[in-house]
Structures are given as C-alpha cells and as structure tokens.
Amino acid sequence: MKALFLGLMMACGFTVHADPFDYMVFQWTASDGLSLYSLQEVNLPAPKSKPQTVKSSDYVAVENHFGEVIQFIDLKRLKVQRSEHHGFNHIADSSFEQDQLTFVVRTPKGQAQQLRLNLRDQPIEHLYAINEMTSGIVAKKTGSKKSQGSIDNRINLLFMGDGYLINQTNTFDQHADAVMSYMHSFEPYASYGHFISFDRLFLESAQQGADHPTSPCGGVTDPQAPLFVNTRFDATYCTSGIHRLLTVNSSKIYTDAALSPNWDEIVVLVNDGTYGGSGGGFSTISAHALATDVFIHEFGHSFTDLADEYDSAYPGFPTCSDINGPDCEANVTDVTSRNNLKWNYFVSQSTPVPTPDTQQYSQVTGLFEGARYFAAGMYRPVSACNMRYLGSPFCPVCQQAFVQKVFQVPYGSGNALLNLIEPGSAVPVNNQASVMMGDVLNLSVDSLQPTHDLSFTWEVAGGVVSSYDSNLVTQDFDFVPTQNQVNTTVTVKVTVKDLSPLVHSSIQPQLPVFEHTWQVDVMPFTDLIFKHGFDN
Template identity: 35%
Template sequence: MRKLWRRGLGMAALCSCAPVLAEPAHYIVFALDSQDRAQAVFYAQVELADGAARAATLDGGSGNSGTDRFLWQGLRKGEAAGGGEIRVPRQLRVEHGNAGETALQHLSAEDPHRAFVLRLPLAQADTLELVGDRQLQRFDLGQLAATASTLPLASVQPARLLQAQRSGSSTAAANSGNRLDVLLIGDGYTAAEQTTFATHANALHTAMFNVSPYKEYASFVNWQPGFVASSQSGADHPPYQAGCTSTSCCADPAAQTDPRAGTFVSTALDSTFCTAQIHRTLFANSSKVFAAAVGFPDWDKILVTVNDPVYGGAGGSFAVLSAHALAPSIVIHEFGHSFTGLADEYTTPYPGFPACSDLGVNPGCEANVTNQTNASLVKWRSWFTPGIQIPTPAGTAGLGLFAGARYLSAGMYRPTENQCLMNALGANFCAVCRQEYVRKLYRGGFGVPAGGIDLIEPGSEYPPAAAPVHYAQGTQRSFGAALLRPSVGNIGLQWYLDGNPVATTESYTFQQLTPTPATRTLELRVTDQTALVQPAMAGDLLTHSRTWTIQVGNDRLFDDGFQ
C-alpha cells in the first residue's frame, strides 16, 4: 500500500504574502456504502477563492461517539502532491427535548447518509488515493470530471447565493481566506418561497449573532445564505407505528403528537423527521447537502434550515433546524459542538460514550469539562471566582468546579452549576465556553485559514513585507496594512523600530536623514484586547504581527516608488 504523506494544507496565520487568486479545483462528494467504501456521487470543477485545498474534516465536533477515518493522498504525474485526514461521523448529535424544554438528553442516532467532500486544486493532483480501514481506493480525477454528468447526484442544483450578511468593509469581509465561512442552505422551500427562505435566514442570523461570543466576533464570519428550490414545501413526517424499523413510519411515541404526521413531500435535500426513529431528529441527506453546497465552495461550516413549522433538528457533519421559533437554539448549541469543540455539560447518562481524562490516562477532555480536581491544575482556574471552594458545592454562586458533566453525574466537572448553554437550552454560554470560541477562531483547524484568523489581513501589507523594502535616504515612506476588528471590542496597535516602540497609529511614516543604520527593522504588532479570554490562557493567539526589513540608500532613485 502506498504510504500517505501528510502535509499542511492552509496558509500560515501570520504569513506576509500577496493576495491569493482564485484557483480552479475539483469538488468531489463521496458517499459511504455499507462496507465503508467511498463512492463518488457528485463532481464539479469550482473556483476556490483562496486557492487552498480543503479536505473536509467532518467529525461533527465534540460529543460524537464514533467516526470513519480516511487518509487521502493527491498524486500529480505519479508523485505525491499533498494529503491529509478526513473523519466522517457515524452518528448524529441528538439533543432530545420538546420545544420550550431546557433539560437535554443525548440519544444515539446513526446517520443514514454518511458522506464527505474533498476540494482539491487542479494543479495539485490528477489522481486521488483514499485509505480507510485497510482499504485502498484510487480515483482518476480526469475520468471523474469526464463522467460527472453520469454520477448519481449530477442533477442536484447548486445553492444559489443570496446577499451575504457580513460586517466590516465589503472588500475585507469577502476575504474567505481569513474568515470563518458559514453557508446556510434551505430545504423544503419552493421556487415561489425564496422570500420565505430569506426571512428565515435573517431570523437565524439575528438569533445566533445576538448571543455572546458569536456577537462579538460577527465580523470574523462570512454568513452566506444559499437558496435551493424544492418541488414541495416542508419535510417528511413519518406517522407513528409501534416497532417501526423503516423510513415510512416512526416508532417514537412522540410522533403521535406531530400535527403533520403522515405528510410526505418531495424536497431537494430529502429532509425528514424521525431520522433514526427519534421523532424530533430532523435531518437531511448529507450527500445532497454537500452537492448543493458547491454553489459556495469555500464554505467551512454548513447549516440547513428546513421550511417546516414543527420543532426539530440535529447535528452531525452539519446542523439542521426547522422553522419553529425555538429551533435556532438547537443550532446555537450544536455550533458549540461542531465548531468550538465543546462537550455537553449535562448529566443524563449516555452509555458507551468514549471516556476522556485530563489526568493523562485517556484523550484529554474538551475545554469546558474535566476530571481534574486539583485547583492549581484545573485548566480554567484563571476563571475561578475568588475564594470559591474547589470542587464546588451545589448551590454556590460563581464559576468553579461543579460535579456532573459529559453524561456523568460524578467524576466529571463543569465550570458553572447550570448557567451554560452546553448544559441547558435557554441559558447563555459560560465564560469558559465563550473563551474557547475566541481561541478556536484564532487557533484554526476549522478549514481555511488552517492556522486561524489573522487580525492583519494577509496580502494587504503595504509595501509588501515578504521582501526587503528599498528606501531612499531623506524621503518619507508609509507602512501599514488592512486590519480586522472584532464587532464588539478593541484592538491595540504598536509599531516597533529596531525593537523600540515608536507609534500606536494604524499606519507609520518612516523617515531617515542619515545613511546609517543601513538596515532597519520595522514591526507592526496588533493585539485583540478582548475580556473574553484570560491573559493566562491566551498564549500568543491574540497578538499578530508583520515585520518589514528596510534597506536605506543615499540615492532617491533607490526608492522603489511606494510612498
């Protein structure tokens, strides 16, 4: 079996580089069969705005109890040309509870449509190898392109992009290479219901970005609605039937209260209630969702809103919600799993869930749960309310170490008693969860940029910082870059000349009247001054910088003309 070489796929977070032009790429949707073999079901050639390969790592975030793992390798004329790992969740995330209920229960639900996407620049590979569970599969990408019209999902219509909701200037906000790109697709909307979809999309955007910390960092997100027309409105509602094991009925007694029980409709993405025989589990056909997402190929995360008034939804490779007024809380909670990587903090048992430990025994626990009880070693100790007892007795106000989390009532701890959205719907995110969202934005690992979002827009530096800047003695030269600011909060700016602080302005004008020193170093340092991240837990994530090397000459012709 050919060894798969693993390489970094994205642009470094602090690179000083020219803007990357859109690049043609393969967009391939693979569905997994009953033998866990990947079958190509959709192919299109697309333009990636940032030119970077995107092999979807669709593990559904924290709380998924099993994944199918693949290694992929691109080959160009027989030579290795990049590769990586893909993880596809076997199960959906189902937070069981009826509309208006805050208590949650995690239920096991198999995803009936496991699928994944590979987006690979044409120049990077002409052949693809996939290895999963000791199986090697090889795909000729040229042949896939030639037979694209014969693939099973060739007729799936791409999501038609509506006006995006973005913050900041249009130029900066369009920078997919330095943003979290969220694509919201609609299902169960007929061609005549595009306005209804737009209304639902706006409502979800408002609900989500009114919540901290999504609110503070809305400017870091490109929110792109994508319309897909269905033949009929709504979703399927299989009727109740005790002992049912097929998709035509629902064994969950809760289906007896479904006002639309027995309704079956034809929709573009096959959204249906009672997925995996749990009535409130509303989900779509993953392969079709990924095929429709080709309309915005630079997506990092996908959400699906379904034009159906009954409360329901679920999480997995993407999150799904209905048009019920309370359903946005499902997506807000699920995004805490799928993007931020948070764990559930409630204690309702979920037998067989993989263990974690911060004591070095098993894989480490998620950022908001721990089994560590030594106060000096608890990872969120910087957030402890002064003087609070550790572990923290029930009924104590403040942020500490409360027993019960991750489906266990003992042996696992959470930061607050019951004041967190990862514990109960209707609450807010606690300080530890808010912090982790911010750190994830800057740390990366969610797509492109691979190394995290940069406060200094890559490629915007003037003059370019990648090469030495030739400067004519006695002239003035302006240095700067476009900056990305949080929607709420401030950034700090500091310029250093040869290591000495010289200015706190957005741009800096350099002037030197003498021929020496002949080489100078100029640095711009930008820091997010957010209170959502404790300094002790920030590391170097909140500070980004650019450095220019200035070479001084005594002839004005030495200046290369950038003033």
C-alpha cells in the same frame, strides 16, 4: 432554474487566486464500503500549508502520488446524528451513531490518489484508490459564480435552505437574518461576529415544507401527518422514530454546497414551522423560533469542539480522561484537584472544588459534577451553560475555547490560519518600498477587528516607536527617515495581537501574534527642480 444568493457580511474580505479543485462527495457503510456519490470541478484558493492532523481514532487521510497527506478529515462529529432539543431539566438527547458516513474531499485537481479510512470500531484501516474510483468519470464543472472562493480569512458559514419555493427568497433571507441576529446575541459570537462570513445559497424546492411521515411519532402527535412533500434535500421529521429529529439528505447537501465550495460550516434552514432540528456534520433547523437554539448549541460542537455537559447516558460514546487520556474537551474533565484543574484560573479561592450545584454557586465558575453523559465522575465549569441548557449563555471556559479555536483552525481548502492582518491589505502592497530623505512614507494595514480593541506595535529598525490599542480597522504609520538611515534599508514592522477579554489574562500570552514587514530603501535627498537645470 437555480437561484444563487451569497450574503457576504464582510465587504472588506479580500479576493484570492483560485485554482481548479476536485470536489468529491463520498459515502461509506460497513456493508458496502466506500462509494463516490458525486464529482465536481470547482475553483478554490490554492493550499497555503500542509493540512493539520488531529488526534482522532476516526479519520480520513487523502494522499497524493508521493504518499503525502493533502487533506485530513476528522470524522468524529460526522459519525454522530445529534438529536438535542429543549428538555425539562437539561437538554433532551437521543443521539446515536449513523450507519452511513458522508464526507467531502476537496483537493487540487488530479492530486488525490489514495484515501485512508480509519474507524475505531473497525479492526483494520481501509485503503481506497481514488484515481480508480474516478477513472472515466468527467467532473461536472460548477461553482464558477460569485460565490466562488471570493472571501477568505473568515469562518465561512454557509446557509442553505430546503422546502423554499422559487418565489420565497425573501422568506429564506428572513430566516437566515433571524439566525444571524440571534447568534450575535451570544458571547463569544457577539465579540467575533466580524470573523464569520455569513454566506447564503438559495436553491428552490418543488414544494414547501418537510415530510411529516407518521403520527404519533416517538409518542408525539403530529397533526400534519401523514404529509409528504417534494423538496430538494428530502427534509423530514421523525427520523429514527424521533419526532423532533429533523434531517436532510447529507449527500445532496454536500453536493450542492459545491456552488459555494469554500465553506467551513453549513447550516440548513428548513421552511417548516414545526419545532425540530439536528446536528452532526452540519446543523439542520426548522423555522420554529426555538429551533435556532439547536443551531447555537450545535455550532459549539462542530466549530469549538465542545462536549455536552448534560448527564443523559450515551452508551458506547468514546471516553476521555484528563488524567489517563485521551484528553477531554475544553469544557469537561474528570480532574477533581483544584491545582490540576485546567480552568482553575477561572475559579475563585472561595469556591469549593468540587462545587455544590446549589443556588449559592449558580453564578460562579467551579467544578460541577455531571457532564459528558455521566451523572458522576465527569465535571463541567458552571451549573448552567449552553452545552447543558439550550438558550443559556456560554460559560467563560467555552467562550475562551472559541477564541482559541478561531486562531487554530485552518479554513476552507487553503489550510490557512486566520490572520488579524487582512491578507493583501498592506500599503505599500509590495514588501519593498523606498523613500527619499526629507519625505514621509505612509504605511498601513487593515485589521480583522473584533468589537474590542486589538493591540498594535510599530517597530523601526528593531526598535519600538509606537504601541497602542485600537478598534479601528485601518492602522497607519508615517515613517520619517533620519540622516543616518540614508543609503540603507530599514525594516519597518507592525505586529497585532488580540488581548481578548474573553480569554483569561494568564492564557492571553498563548494567543498568536501577527506581523507584517516592509523593507524600506532610504535614498538621499535630490532636488528635482535643480537636478537637470532650469533649461530642462
């Protein structure tokens, strides 16, 4: 019997209308091509906009009957199996590209017709007819429980577990709580914790733990090996001969994630105390206390699209250049000129560029050589950031990149951008309202609130009547009509902006402004007592 638990940390999330979607898990290898692993029918919010495309040489584009792209998947992070663990001088890395790609297509039911697969190491673009691959297959209906797309306007981070027995739901919750608590100890997640919906999907295993297949493995002695256990997602250490590389079956993970189908990010918790973890399409970590550091770092990759800042060689990894292109990630560069440095506003004039990696400059932002798998020619913002040393704080450049990404990334299946005004929270609910001369109309919205103040402005008929900063969720305004507004429609608007302290003041104007507008009909005063006389 499956036990399903969904932890929703933000009770004020709003309910959205859900439509039937095809939820398809695909596998691709160079030798076998594309195959359909599973097909399910789920309910998800209808798309609010066209999908965003990104500059990538590795992608999937899903098209409808008209040749329009209805889902775009950047495969860059899905191709890499990341083995990043605590090291002596910096992160110990043994990452590599996977032979098999596994990805999820979520599209309105029956609309996906063709899939275009483009890989930089393949000479041609691959075309596949989805309708032919799914012909005759009856989609399993699933995901109709409480988890079903009920929370939106959040980064939906889904916790799944492997190696937990049916009576270990409390253990799973404790492990998830520990990860959440540790995540909130890092900026920028401390400030933006309310922007993340921490969802939980508990699915029991027949046996506890993970496989420990052999010893020694990669030069490490494993006292539990050989040990093989029957778990739901086949968790195993010693993947590719690397003892600490703990992985699960991604096809099974993505298939069962359909029970909470509106996920944006997934982290798999493995109920085994041996240190280990991995990254890539999603993070996998063990119950060892230090393994949570792996997830914090991997989330920097998967969500914020940060580059590694250590210099261990990674032959064949795609190059970047802020001089000749393609552009580098936000936290690395090959530019050495102060004036052209993309984070120069964080660098004090007293800090030399490039910056010596010495104790004198260990606490400043500058330009430190050694990043993105190169010891020379690539640079990072600080001496020691989380993208170089597990457990270290994120540098100002990485923190700012997260905030910018929060407002750029479409969430779940709906292709909707996050909104600082909670959708559906406006009162009056309709954008049309009316008020009688002499009365007061109260208008309000709920905000998606970080730990710092947001900036609010209320306008009436195009003129600013109130402007302030506040950290309260509910913001309201009393509209009092004037005589010259009688028998007219007055526009009342509230705008909200995040002047985040984690974003440099020169970049803050680039953050989006969110607004809600009401059209208010102002009616003449009517004395309701005398309107029809005393007899009536």
